[in-house]
Amino acid sequence: MISLHDTERVLGTWRKTWLVFLFAGFTSLLLFLAPFVVLWLLNHSQIETPIQVPRQLFGLLSVLWWWSIWTGTFLAFMNYYLDVFVVTDERILHIEQHGAFSRSVAELRLERIQDVSVEQHGLLPTLLHFGNIHVQTAGETRAFMFESVPRPEQLKEVVMQAHRAALMRHQNAPQTGEGL
Amino acid sequence: MNVLLFSIIALLFGGFGTAAAVVAYHLRRYAVPSDHTHLLLSIFLIGTVVFAVLTVFAFLNIPWDSFSVEIPYRI
Numbered sequence: 001m002i003s004l005h006d007t008e009r010v011l012g013t014w015r016k017t018w019l020v021f022l023f024a025g026f027t028s029l030l031l032f033l034a035p036f037v038v039l040w041l042l043n044h045s046q047i048e049t050p051i052q053v054p055r056q057l058f059g060l061l062s063v064l065w066w067w068s069i070w071t072g073t074f075l076a077f078m079n080y081y082l083d084v085f086v087v088t089d090e091r092i093l094h095i096e097q098h099g100a101f102s103r104s105v106a107e108l109r110l111e112r113i114q115d116v117s118v119e120q121h122g123l124l125p126t127l128l129h130f131g132n133i134h135v136q137t138a139g140e141t142r143a144f145m146f147e148s149v150p151r152p153e154q155l156k157e158v159v160m161q162a163h164r165a166a167l168m169r170h171q172n173a174p175q176t177g178e179g180l
Numbered sequence: 181m182n183v184l185l186f187s188i189i190a191l192l193f194g195g196f197g198t199a200a201a202v203v204a205y206h207l208r209r210y211a212v213p214s215d216h217t218h219l220l221l222s223i224f225l226i227g228t229v230v231f232a233v234l235t236v237f238a239f240l241n242i243p244w245d246s247f248s249v250e251i252p253y254r255i
Contacts, residue, residue, distance in 0.1 A: 013212055060238040064192065067231035071199045074224045078203050081220075082210050095210070100202045103210070 005090065012158055014085040016148040017130040024076040031069050035062035075100065085133075085146045087158055089165065092135065094146060108144055110166035112137045116159050118152040135159065182244070189239055193232065200228045 004010070039058070082097035092113075094106040113135055120131035131152040135144035149155055207221050 056242040060242060063231060063234045063238045067196055070227050070231060071196060074203045078206050082206060084212060
């Protein structure tokens with residue numbers, strides 16, 4: 001769950017393109033079919049297997065195999081689904097799930113942004129309109145990067161508009177301190 | 181023999197149960213509020229319960245006292 005400040009408003013939430021998860025999903029589907037392939041090969045091929053496994057045991061192993069794939073697919077989905085890029089009217093949040101027990105949340109104030117760039121390399125990103133977005137801040141050597149985001153130009157526009165609005169608010173805000 | 185088999189199945193259930201708990205916890209705890217994550221979580225949990233029942237069924241279906249795995253002498 002993201003905790004927002006009292007007056008903060010979410011402008012948008014972005015995830016990586018669904019194609020990122022498609023590869024994991026397709027692999028899971030292939031692995032799911034593996035016991036059927038093995039059964040078909042055992043029944044139809046002339047190859048002599050060194051170990052004869054009884055049918056009931058094969059059934060149990062298949063169920064355990066499918067259960068593993070089911071759980072693994074949802075773990076992969078969790079990794080995909082919980083990677084989020086949130087733009088609010090005050091800041092950008094980049095939440096990244098690295099695995100079951102590893103998670104990072106990076107935060108960036110909008111008025112600190114210096115440069116936003118978009119990159120699309122390759123045939124698939126160009127045809128399917130996804131790419132990477134880099135957000136560079138003043139004084140930071142490491143850019144804020146969100147990979148494989150769908151329609152990165154739109155996200156860039158949202159970030160730039162929010163940045164301009166934040167700068168305006170920052171300049172118009174009454175100076176409360178006495179300064180240095 | 182039975183103790184060993186039930187220990188193995190208990191370990192498997194423990195492992196799968198932990199993995200399911202991890203997925204459920206993360207999807208509930210860190211989801212964006214406006215998303216319909218609860219639907220996906222329900223599908224996952226229903227699938228997990230179905231596989232657990234199937235595992236128990238497959239486990240009980242094996243005639244543990246009479247069956248044997250044939251391993252040829254040459255290997």
